[in-house]
Structures are given as structure tokens and as C-alpha cells.
């Protein structure tokens with residue numbers, strides 16, 4: 001491990017275990033943001049997956065570490081705290097509603113009795129609709145065969161997005177990093193183009209997202225609650241007033257219909273929000289909303305732009321790095 005990382009880990013750990021740290025975090029809450037838990041740690045290590053995916057070993061390691069340093073609580077215990085606890089609180093959130101949340105994450109949440117909240121992009125639930133970055137990314141990574149890859153490259157070229165030669169690098173790490181950069185650049189394409197490209201990618205045998213039966217089962221466990229993360233995962237700040245209202249209403253109504261106790265918490269796709277979006281979210285009966293800005297929650301600040309700490313495969317494997325970021329976020 002690099003010396004800088006070691007220092008961060010050590011000072012983060014000291015902070016969590018010092019009277020000053022414990023004092024600063026007393027009554028405060030840490031909200032973590034995850035997306036996917038894959039079946040393999042090796043697969044989650046690659047740069048183009050690292051930010052949004054963790055592997056099962058890393059995830060388990062993270063849960064054990066969290067239980068050691070925090071009270072792992074449901075999200076609402078942080079947003080509407082009852083009794084103050086001695087230890088700082090942490091709540092887990094998952095964005096998008098990936099099927100692997102039920103298959104790979106839930107058994108571990110159950111094993112360690114750690115509650116979690118999952119935020120669903122509701123159009124995807126129970127359908128074969130796919131998330132563009134996953135379908136395009138994995139097709140270009142050659143997870144679905146060379147023919148599909150070449151076809152997609154041709155379509156991208158047609159849209160003026162030729163695949164850079166670095167994406168053919170024989171070194172796996174470098175190739176994956178180049179793919180990550182390329183995918184980030186695709187965010188500027190129109191949603192229509194992205195949907196068309198996604199339709200050109202091969203279908204996987206199983207849907208990417210949870211179905212409503214899985215949602216129901218997870219909710220019935222008492223360990224998981226659900227909230228909306230857009231309907232189509234459109235970036236809310238880019239929508240006109242009418243489409244914004246449609247996205248918010250459709251996602252809220254799907255949750256009201258599909259869950260017994262949906263959370264009064266909205267979760268912005270990509271974290272993007274502005275004053276107009278926040279106002280509309282409040283008008284759709286959500287007193288709270290999660291963004292992607294980092295920081296710890298002390299009950300102050302805008303409840304419609306709650307901060308979170310993102311968890312990547314790297315952080316899950318080295319949770320000491322997380323305590324460093326919490327330390328940075330907790331400093332006055």
C-alpha cells in the first residue's frame with residue numbers, strides 16, 4: 001500500500017477512535033452510497049466497474065468494519081433521530097435498484113443484520129429495460145462477444161464517438177481505465193441516442209433490475225426500505241417543468257403502489273439537483289432528498305440535498321480510507 005494511503009487510513013482510524021472524533025460524531029449520521037454488489041471481487045476491481053460495484057468479500061469486510069465503529073441504523077433513524085446513541089450512526093443506501101442487491105447484497109445484510117435503503121429507478125423494476133452505462137460498457141468490454149462489440153463500435157462511430165485505440169490496450173487495467181473515460185464522455189449524448197445504443201446491445205438472460213416480487217420480499221424482511229430514484233433515471237435538472245413533474249409523480253406512484261412503506265426520501269439520479277428540482281420534490285411530498293455531495297449529517301443543512309459518501313470497491317476493501325473521508329467531512 002502506498003505511504004499516502006497508509007497515512008490516510010491511520011489518521012482516519014485514530015480520528016474514529018479518539019475522544020475528539022467521538023465527540024464530533026456524537027449525534028451525527030453518516031450516509032453511505034452504494035450501487036451494485038457483484039458476484040465476484042475480481043470483476044469489481046476493474047476501473048470501469050470500481051466506482052459503482054463492490055464484490056462480495058469487500059462488501060462483507062465493509063459491514064464487519066462498520067459494525068465495529070458505528071451503530072448501523074435505518075436511514076430514517078438518521079433523518080428523524082429518536083434516542084441519541086453513544087456511537088456515531090451509519091445508514092447504507094443503494095441507488096438504481098439492481099437485481100444483485102437482492103441476490104448478492106441482501107444475504108450479507110441479513111447475516112450481519114445491517115439495515116439498508118434501496119432507491120429504485122421505477123421504470124426499470126420488473127422490466128427488461130436496461131441501464132445504458134452497464135449495457136454499453138459491458139458490450140464494449142466484450143462481455144457479450146466480439147460481434148456485438150464490433151456492431152456497437154460501428155454505431156458509436158456513426159454518432160461521432162469513435163472508440164479510442166486505448167480501449168484495445170492488451171493490458172486489462174489500462175483498457176478498463178480507457179473504457180471508463182470513454183463512458184463518462186458518453187454522458188453528453190442525448191437520452192434518445194443512449195437508449196438506441198442500449199437497444200443495440202445484446203439482452204442478458206436475466207433483467208438487470210429487481211422485480212416487484214423481490215422488492216416485496218426484501219421489504220417484508222424488515223431490513224430494507226425503498227424510495228424513488230427517478231422513473232427513467234433522467235437527469236432531473238435537464239427536464240422541463242412538465243417532464244419533471246411526470247418523472248416525480250410516476251416514480252412516487254410506483255413506490256406507493258409497489259411498497260407497503262415507501263420512504264419519504266427522494267434520491268436524485270446522478271445526484272443532480274437545483275432550486276427548481278428541490279422545490280418540485282418537496283411539492284411531491286418528499287421532505288428529504290439525497291444528493292451526492294459529501295459530508296456528515298447533523299440535522300442542519302438543506303434536508304433536500306443530503307450528503308453521502310460514495311463507496312467503491314477500493315473503499316470497501318480498505319474502509320480505513322472511508323474514515324479518512326469522514327474525518328475530512330466532519331471537520332468544522
Ligand SMILES: [Zn+2]
Pocket residue numbers: 095096229233269270
Ligand atoms: Zn443512479
